[in-house]
Amino acid sequence: MYYDQARYGQNGEYEPLLSEKDSTTVEVGGAASSAGGDENAADGDGSPLPDHLTRDSLTLPELSEPELARHYTRLSQMNWGVESGPYPLGSCTMKYNPKFTEDAAGDPNAAVHPDRSEQSVQGTLEVLHGLQEYLGRVGGMDAVSLQPPAGAAGEFAGILVAKAYHETRGDDRTEVIIPSSAHGTNFASAAMAGYDVVELPSDEDGRVDLEALRAAVSDDTAALMLTNPNTVGLFERDIVEIAEIVHDAGGLLYYDGANLNALLGRARPGDMGFDIMHYNVHKTFATPHGGGGPGAGPVGVVEELAEFLPSPRVRETETDSLTEPGYELFEPERSIGKVHGFQGNWLVLIKAYAYIARLGDEGLADASAKAVLNANYLGSRIDYEIPYAPFHHEFAATAGEQDAADVAKRMLDYGVHPPTTKWPEFVPEAMLTEPTEIENRETLDDLAAAFNAAASEDDETLATAPNRTTARRIDQASAARDPRLSWHALESDGE
Amino acid sequence: MTRERGRGSPFAPHTAAETAAMLDAVGVDDEEALFDIPDEVAFDGEFGIEPRGEAEIRAELARTFAKNDDLTEFLGRGHYAHYVPSLVDHLSLRSEFLTSYTQYQPEITQGFLQALFEYQSLLVELTGLPVANCSMYDAATALAEAARLAGRVRATTGARVLVPEPAFLRAGKRGVLDNYVDGTDLSVETYPMDDGNVDVEALSELVDDDAVMVYAENPTVRGTIEERIDEVAELAHEHDALFCLGSDVVALSLLREPASVGTDVVVGEAGVLGLPTSYGMGLGIFATREEFLRQVPGRLVGASEERVAPGAERNGDGSAAEASGRRVYTLTLQTREQHIRKERATSNICTNQAWVALRTAMHAMYLGPSGLVELAEDCVRRAADLAGRIDDIVGYQAPVHDRHHFREFAVRCDQPAAAIAEDLEGKGFAVHVVDEHLLQVCVTDANAAHADALVAAFEEVA
Numbered sequence: 001m002y003y004d005q006a007r008y009g010q011n012g013e014y015e016p017l018l019s020e021k022d023s024t025t026v027e028v029g030g031a032a033s034s035a036g037g038d039e040n041a042a043d044g045d046g047s048p049l050p051d052h053l054t055r056d057s058l059t060l061p062e063l064s065e066p067e068l069a070r071h072y073t074r075l076s077q078m079n080w081g082v083e084s085g086p087y088p089l090g091s092c093t094m095k096y097n098p099k100f101t102e103d104a105a106g107d108p109n110a111a112v113h114p115d116r117s118e119q120s121v122q123g124t125l126e127v128l129h130g131l132q133e134y135l136g137r138v139g140g141m142d143a144v145s146l147q148p149p150a151g152a153a154g155e156f157a158g159i160l161v162a163k164a165y166h167e168t169r170g171d172d173r174t175e176v177i178i179p180s181s182a183h184g185t186n187f188a189s190a191a192m193a194g195y196d197v198v199e200l201p202s203d204e205d206g207r208v209d210l211e212a213l214r215a216a217v218s219d220d221t222a223a224l225m226l227t228n229p230n231t232v233g234l235f236e237r238d239i240v241e242i243a244e245i246v247h248d249a250g251g252l253l254y255y256d257g258a259n260l261n262a263l264l265g266r267a268r269p270g271d272m273g274f275d276i277m278h279y280n281v282h283k284t285f286a287t288p289h290g291g292g293g294p295g296a297g298p299v300g301v302v303e304e305l306a307e308f309l310p311s312p313r314v315r316e317t318e319t320d321s322l323t324e325p326g327y328e329l330f331e332p333e334r335s336i337g338k339v340h341g342f343q344g345n346w347l348v349l350i351k352a353y354a355y356i357a358r359l360g361d362e363g364l365a366d367a368s369a370k371a372v373l374n375a376n377y378l379g380s381r382i383d384y385e386i387p388y389a390p391f392h393h394e395f396a397a398t399a400g401e402q403d404a405a406d407v408a409k410r411m412l413d414y415g416v417h418p419p420t421t422k423w424p425e426f427v428p429e430a431m432l433t434e435p436t437e438i439e440n441r442e443t444l445d446d447l448a449a450a451f452n453a454a455a456s457e458d459d460e461t462l463a464t465a466p467n468r469t470t471a472r473r474i475d476q477a478s479a480a481r482d483p484r485l486s487w488h489a490l491e492s493d494g495e
Numbered sequence: 496m497t498r499e500r501g502r503g504s505p506f507a508p509h510t511a512a513e514t515a516a517m518l519d520a521v522g523v524d525d526e527e528a529l530f531d532i533p534d535e536v537a538f539d540g541e542f543g544i545e546p547r548g549e550a551e552i553r554a555e556l557a558r559t560f561a562k563n564d565d566l567t568e569f570l571g572r573g574h575y576a577h578y579v580p581s582l583v584d585h586l587s588l589r590s591e592f593l594t595s596y597t598q599y600q601p602e603i604t605q606g607f608l609q610a611l612f613e614y615q616s617l618l619v620e621l622t623g624l625p626v627a628n629c630s631m632y633d634a635a636t637a638l639a640e641a642a643r644l645a646g647r648v649r650a651t652t653g654a655r656v657l658v659p660e661p662a663f664l665r666a667g668k669r670g671v672l673d674n675y676v677d678g679t680d681l682s683v684e685t686y687p688m689d690d691g692n693v694d695v696e697a698l699s700e701l702v703d704d705d706a707v708m709v710y711a712e713n714p715t716v717r718g719t720i721e722e723r724i725d726e727v728a729e730l731a732h733e734h735d736a737l738f739c740l741g742s743d744v745v746a747l748s749l750l751r752e753p754a755s756v757g758t759d760v761v762v763g764e765a766g767v768l769g770l771p772t773s774y775g776m777g778l779g780i781f782a783t784r785e786e787f788l789r790q791v792p793g794r795l796v797g798a799s800e801e802r803v804a805p806g807a808e809r810n811g812d813g814s815a816a817e818a819s820g821r822r823v824y825t826l827t828l829q830t831r832e833q834h835i836r837k838e839r840a841t842s843n844i845c846t847n848q849a850w851v852a853l854r855t856a857m858h859a860m861y862l863g864p865s866g867l868v869e870l871a872e873d874c875v876r877r878a879a880d881l882a883g884r885i886d887d888i889v890g891y892q893a894p895v896h897d898r899h900h901f902r903e904f905a906v907r908c909d910q911p912a913a914a915i916a917e918d919l920e921g922k923g924f925a926v927h928v929v930d931e932h933l934l935q936v937c938v939t940d941a942n943a944a945h946a947d948a949l950v951a952a953f954e955e956v957a
Contacts (some may be wrong), residue, residue, distance in 0.1 A: 026864040028749060048875040049899055053720055055752040060620060062863040065582060072586040072610070072857060079606035081594035089596060096506050097594050100549045106584075109560035113570040114775035116563075116925055117916075123562035124774060137542040149632040149776075150846040152833070160674060188833035188843035192643075194678025197838040235531045265538065272536045282846065286506070289596040290850025291607040292794065293630070294776070297846075338670030341635030342574060342775020354556065359504055360546025366503030369526035373509075376529050377517040390531045412603055420599070423834070437507040441517055469602040471823040472801040479799035479827040483788060485626055486612070486619040490798060490822075 024062035029054030078470045079291075080417055086439055086447050088378075090394045090420035090432025091183065091231060093261050093283030098358065101287070101351035110350060114342040118328050125327035128343075129314045131298075131353045138356070138364065139257070139277055140270025141300030145309040147344040151258060154278025154297025155189035155225070160336040161276055161301060161308040162223045162252045163193055168308075168334060171250065173222035179208055181232070181424040183258060186225045195222060202426055206232045206388040208242055217249035227256040228272065229263070231424045231432070233375065233391030243273025252276060252305075257297075260284045261436070262372060262393035265365030269300075276301050281352035288351070296348040311335040312343070368393070370437035374444060378435050381448035383455040387427060394434035396427040397451075404429040406462035407454045413468045414450035502546060566925040567945045568772065571903040571937025572716050573634060573665050573764065576772045577745065577870065578940050579854075580861050583769055587854045597794070597849075601825040608824035611796045611849060614856040621747040622761040622782040623754025628793040630765075630848040631779025634741060635668040637762035638710065639675030640781060640792045640842055641739045644760065645708035646681050647790050647841070650735040653705030657698070657736075660685045662929075663715050681707065691719030691896030695726050702730050712741040712763075713750055717935065718878060718903035719896045720750065728757040743767045744780070744855065746901055748864075749871035759784055768862075769854030772941075778851040789831060792842030794849075797827035870940065874902045877938045877946070882906075884950045885936070890957040895933065903937035905929060910957070918956035924949050 029051045047054060063071070080087070087094035112121050132144040148154035159176065166173045176190035179200045187197050198216050203209035207230060217224075224246045228236045236242060246253050255269040255277035261284045269277045281287050282295030289295070301309060312329035319326035359367060371393040379386050384397040397419075399407050408418035408431070419433035431451075435444060454462065466472065484490055503509075509517070514526075523529060547555070568576065587593065591606065598604040611629040618627035631637040642656045656676065658664050664685075672683055686701050686709075687694045693711050702709060709731040713721040721727075724740070731738040737759040742750065744765045753761045766778035783791060801821050833840040862870060878900040882893040885906055894904035908915050912928045919926055924945075927935035938946060 024864050026868055028868055048872050048879065049720070049749070053722065053751060053899060054749055055755070058620070058748055058864045058868055060617065060864040060867070061860060062865070063860060065861065068857070068860055069582060069586065071860075073589070075606035075610050076586070076589040076591040077606065078604075078609075079591040079595055080600070080603040081591045083590035083594050087596070089599070092596055094594075094596060098506060098549075100553060102588065102593075104553055104556050107557060107560045109557070109563050109565075110774075111772045112563055112774055113568050113576075113772055113925065114574055115570050115572060115927055116566070116568070117920060120564040120566055120920060120925065123560040126559050126562065127556065134542070134544060137544070140538070149636075149848075150844070152843040152845050153632065153636075156674075156843060160677070163677075183845075184833040184835065184837050184840070185843050185845050187837035188840040191838035191840075192675070192678055192843050235533075237531065237533055240533070240535055263532075265542070266530055267532050267536050268538045271538055280846075288593045288850070289846075290848075291592055291595045291604075291611075291853065292597040292849030293847040294632075294849075294851060295846040337674055338635070338667050339674060340775075341633045341665065341667040341671060341777065344776070345632075346774035346776045348776075350556070354552050356544060357547050357552045357555070358549065359506075360502075360544045361542045362502040363504040363546050364542065364544070366507060370504065370507040370509055370514075372529045373514065373517055373521070373526050376521045376523075380521050390529070392530065408600065409602065412600060417600065417603065437504060440508040441513050466602050470605045471602045471821070472803055474601045474823050474825045475799050475802040476825060476827070479797040479825050480830075483795070483827060484798040485795055485827075486616040488616065488619050488625065 025057050025059040027057050086443050087417040088419050088433045088435045090434045091258055095286045095436045096438040097286055097288040101354040104354045105347045105350040125314050129327050134356045135279055135298055139300045140268030142303040143306035144298050144300040145313055146298045146349055147310040147340050148297040149340050149345045150295045151280040151297040152185040153339050154299045157299045157310050157339045158276040159193040161305055164308040164336050173220050175220045176222055177216050177224045206234050207236055213245055221249050221251035223252045223254045225254040227259050229259050229392045232388040232396040233394045239272045264368040285352040286355045287348045294345045294348050296345045307333040308336055310339055367437045374435040374439055378444045382451040397431045399429035404431050410454040410462045410465035411450045412466040416447050416450045568925045569936045570925055574775050575767045576941035579771050583854050583857045598826055608796050610853050612824050614852040617859050618782050623752040624782040625785050626788050627782040628791055628795055630852045631781050633777030633779045634764040635671035637779030637781050639672045641760040641762050642676055644790050645737045646679050649707045651704050653707050654680045655706045656681055656683045656708045657686050658710045660687050663688045665716055691898040692722055693727050695723050699730055702734050704734050706734055706736040708737045708739050710739045714746055714901035717905050718900040719898040720901055725756040745871050748867040765855045766851055768858035778848045793844050795828050796824055799825050877943055878904050881938045881946050888954050888957055906934040908932055915956055919952055922952040924952055
């Protein structure tokens with residue numbers, strides 16, 4: 001008995017149950033006629049392979065299409081998305097994903113194989129080139145590679161670029177400096193590239209402590225990774241000085257693009273002195289988050305580092321035509337090589353291109369203006385203290401004496417997705433909140449009401465929440481203590 | 496009332512009146528006052544990106560994509576096309592799935608969690624290994640993560656990762672592997688192949704106690720089915736190295752179950768189901784043994800129970816907190832991950848390919864066990880059939896390797912391969928050029944209807 005289905009009870013909750021339907025086991029192989037490996041054994045009957053090359057059997061659910069359609073529709077009904085309601089998950093930029101971008105990505109002419117000849121995929125190369133251009137302009141970067149399939153992959157590619165740059169100069173550097181408030185991926189990406197991580201404490205207003213930075217940099221400094229605005233929404237006002245300190249020490253400045261939605265049209269990483277950055281197109285440029293991915297994390301660099309970018313990139317080429325440019329792939333001279341087997345998450349990149357084209361200069365600038373306005377408006381309506389200001393597109397409220405995770409569970413009962421909780425760690429009981437530009441005032445008022453209702457409730461009410469959701473509070477400890485990661489694990493439990 | 500919006504973002508709903516009221520509530524005159532950006536780094540230039548309407552952009556992109564030549568692709572080598580049933584698009588595009596993110600609040604994301612649990616279960620069934628994560632970016636990054644895992648769990652002091660010679664490992668895959676081990680003490684070395692299979696004798700000379708992992712593919716990138724996979728695994732184990740196998744979810748439905756030959760880690764491509772041809776976008780498989788559970792990269796979904804506390808509505812009798820008995824799902828063992836373990840995490844991966852995993856699971860469930868096996872068997876039959884027909888043409892020899900093949904096979908040609916491929920392209924077909932006199936052809940349900948035309952084209956350009 002394999003297949004779980006869910007049904008709704010009278011109170012709108014659901015009960016999981018095992019389907020009456022047994023899964024089906026099919027025998028595989030058993031092709032006596034072709035034993036010995038006759039190359040042309042394909043006769044349409046029996047297995048085309050000898051037994052010793054095949055598995056014995058395969059056991060999976062065997063469902064009809066209507067049953068499957070109901071199953072997945074039901075599962076979707078037990079899931080919260082941006083279109084279900086507000087999703088103010090801090091540092092995730094949960095924007096509305098415009099429908100037309102999905103249709104644009106579904107163009108059958110865009111469905112090409114990565115090994116096609118360059119001359120036969122000029123349309124694909126043109127869109128890739130266009131997106132490289134757009135991203136370069138938005139970030140103030142001279143050259144962009146679209147290959148990294150996610151933000152963390154962009155970080156890894158960017159740090160490899162920094163490493164290649166230093167190695168080319170015969171400069172052996174071993175450390176990457178990262179503020180303690182940074183996204184966890186920064187630390188992990190730097191470590192994956194083989195660097196020692198030097199953690200930089202924040203000063204009392206949550207920004208980079210210049211004295212600490214001066215003390216941290218040295219001949220060993222390969223790069224400083226920085227998010228700006230930082231992870232509590234504050235702009236690093238000393239960015240020019242920070243860049244000077246790092247550059248004077250011979251290091252490079254890396255920009256984590258997770259918070260770029262705060263700055264569109266108002267400041268560009270390239271103008272602040274950053275040498276390398278990644279873009280989270282699933283955040284800033286509204287491609288769907290898909291329940292965890294796929295995203296895309298293009299990496300941009302200043303001119304001096306362009307020769308190290310991942311391969312291949314796209315460039316314009318000479319053509320016979322006077323009106324139509326041509327495009328070709330090329331390998332940057334000292335390329336770090338590959339961070340994805342092919343060229344990254346192509347379908348996601350199309351959506352990002354379409355979104356940027358839809359908004360243009362004014363729309364992008366307005367997106368940031370409204371994102372920052374929404375965060376500030378929401379911040380002004382909630383009863384929780386926000387220790388760090390002036391913030392931009394997101395703020396870190398503190399739950400004070402309450403447990404932030406419990407507050408979040410209680411907010412579920414009020415029909416909203418809660419903020420990111422207990423992070424960044426230097427804010428006690430943090431609730432990192434990023435409403436994005438897509439919410440109207442009424443929704444922000446609803447969100448504020450959810451915060452404020454939880455703020456006035458006692459610990460027991462919070463600790464026993466949620467009560468109105470698909471599932472009640474889930475036992476995380478039990479899941480980790482006794483990992484059951486597949487149907488098979490449930491079966492062996494005798495279920 | 497007309498919504499007074501200028502040329503701002505069409506996806507920001509604020510009317511002018513609303514904006515004014517909100518600014519008033521915050522206590523500033525305009526949005527610019529909210530930006531705390533020093534003048535010296537403020538940007539007052541333009542991107543020069545003209546905003547366009549939805550219809551205009553779709554027309555523009557349609558025109559641009561139409562510049563891609565309309566070729567019938569007989570291409571594979573790691574990125575494959577199978578017909579994706581309509582159900583997959585219609586259901587995976589439901590916005591509750593598409594517009595959600597990682598399941599940090601499992602109480603309102605049970606649907607996606609269960610779908611990912613089912614995806615993991617599919618991989619457990621296909622590989623025979625008890626632990627499968629819910630996605631890597633693609634086959635290349637999955638292989639690279641496997642090498643790093645092998646480095647972390649190694650039983651020896653060695654540091655060698657053994658992979659097939661360049662002709663049997665895509666350069667892109669090798670490149671990603673090289674980058675992922677660049678920051679470790681691991682080194683990547685190659686072993687030779689013997690007519691499309693691992694040269695077991697040569698490999699046995701190369702595997703020693705310094706090896707931490709041996710990697711082989713089944714089927715190989717040239718489509719050959721590996722016949723001595725168990726001997727390769729045995730060799731690795733004799734020297735306390737891990738055996739890592741690369742495959743894909745269709746091939747796994749038919750070929751020898753990885754666990755049955757002693758595989759330690761299975762990597763490869765799952766996007767062969769659920770994803771259409773998409774310029775190399777993928778979904779990486781990562782499955783392994785129980786003992787490496789806490790070293791696995793990426794997200795894991797596990798079953799758990801609801802915890803119903805005293806005073807809660809469901810058991811209002813005041814009994815102590817207890818499990819309600821209802822099965823629920825949650826992300827688990829997150830202390831392996833970057834957001835908690837930072838530089839000591841098993842990987843830097845955060846955003847993954849979850850939505851593709853959903854689509855893969857949908858496609859696999861749609862096919863069911865018999866449909867999957869049938870699809871896989873057709874991959875063998877069609878390759879054998881088409882290779883035989885091309886072999887019959889003077890000037891070609893196919894398949895080059897004397898093995899069973901899956902989906903694709905190499906073709907030796909008397910004329911230079913590049914010239915033939917160019918001629919074929921002129922006739923509307925795309926095939927791989929893999930060497931001076933070597934082509935590669937991939938045939939699946941997606942292009943089989945054009946096989947006759949391809950054979951005719953081969954005849955004409957011979």
